[in-house]
Amino acid sequence: MKTFLQLKEELNSVDGNENPNESVKLDEVATPAMKKAGNELNAYAKKSGGIDKADFMKAADMLTSGKAGTPFIKFVNGQDTEVFEKIITVMSKHMGRQTVEKMFKVKVRIMNLLGRS
Secondary structure: OOOHHHHHHHHHHHHOOOOOOOOOOOOOOOOHHHHHHHHHHHHHHHHHOHHHHHHHHHHHHHHHOOOOOHHHHHHHHOOOHHHHHHHHHHHHHHHOHHHHHHHHOOOOOHHHHOOOO
């Protein structure tokens, strides 16, 4: 009878993974909507960024490179109100309100998307 470790080694050799502790790194890919949102944030940062320019640029870079996972969410959640709201509004415009609401656990008002407060 085979032991658990022997079975595990056989399964790993079938999968082609020599080291079971080795993690597989997947490339993160930016969707066209993420790229559009990143480009808009980048343009806004250059035009009207002010003292928050670096924050807008970092968010834009993360979006256009496809790194919109947990680190991006934590970065955005840690921003001042103006930066946070602008990023959420731009992302809602390009990626969809429901997607952004689920991602950041916020409620996006339709008026914000129309450019009204």
